Amino acid sequence: MKIKFLYGPNGTGKTKVLELLNRYFISKNKKTLFFPAYRTFNLTKEEVISSLFILKSMNIEIVKNINIHNMIIPSFGSYINNGFEQIINIFPNILKHDKIDVLLIDSPEVNLSTYFQSIFIDCIEKMNIVEKIIVVAHSNSINKNLNYMLDIKFCVNL
Numbered sequence: 628m629k630i631k632f633l634y635g636p637n638g639t640g641k642t643k644v645l646e647l648l649n650r651y652f653i654s655k656n657k658k659t660l661f662f663p664a665y666r667t668f669n670l671t672k673e674e675v676i677s678s679l680f681i682l683k684s685m686n687i688e689i690v691k692n693i694n695i696h697n698m699i700i701p702s703f704g705s706y707i708n709n710g711f712e713q714i715i716n717i718f719p720n721i722l723k724h725d726k727i728d729v730l731l732i733d734s735p736e737v738n739l740s741t742y743f744q745s746i747f748i749d750c751i752e753k754m755n756i757v758e759k760i761i762v763v764a765h766s767n768s769i770n771k772n773l774n775y776m777l778d779i780k781f782c783v784n785l
Contacts, residue, residue: 629759630748634766641763645731648761657728660721660757664733668701668716675700678719682754689714689743689750710738721756730757736764 633641642664652659670678682690693715700715707713713735721727730751736744751757 631759631761633761633763636765642733645733645761645763648729649731652729652731658724658726659729659731660724660727661731662717662720662733662735664737666707666713666716668703668705668707668712670716670719671703672700674723675715675719678722679715681722682718685754687718687750687753688746690718708738710740710743713738714743718750718754721751721754724756727757728759730760732760732762734764735762736766 633644635641645661645663649659649661676695679690679693679695683693683695693711698711698715701707701712707716717732717735721730735747739747748760748762751760
């Protein structure tokens with residue numbers, strides 16, 4: 628799996644780069660999954676529960692301590708505002724596909740604890756569905772096993 632990572636402060640164009648890459652990959656008929664910074668919850672309760680059972684059986688660490696029977700699942704279309712909601716939205720959405728050519732994620736570190744930030748990419752890799760991940764973030768906290776990392780602030784005022 629190839630992992631590309633761009634990081635930098637607000638206003639440096641990270642989101643715009645990701646949006647342009649999304650359009651580019653779609654135009655090349657690549658199976659692309661895009662998670663913008665301001666995500667809405669787009670799964671049903673049944674999809675979340677069945678996906679979490681599968682993810683747990685795959686021994687995906689990021690979901691191992693989720694109590695499926697007692698969790699509160701956000702309503703469809705509501706804004707995601709914490710790390711738990713982000714995890715139960717992103718990982719089941721990835722699992723819905725047999726193969727994803729390009730996964731684009733804007734600001735995955737938002738609302739995630741330091742521990743979850745450190746295992747986030749590893750857990751996606753372990754699912755063995757995604758060929759390439761492109762991440763943009765405000766800091767380089769999600770930087771494990773990256774093939775390419777660029778601090779975008781050095782590119783803004785060229």
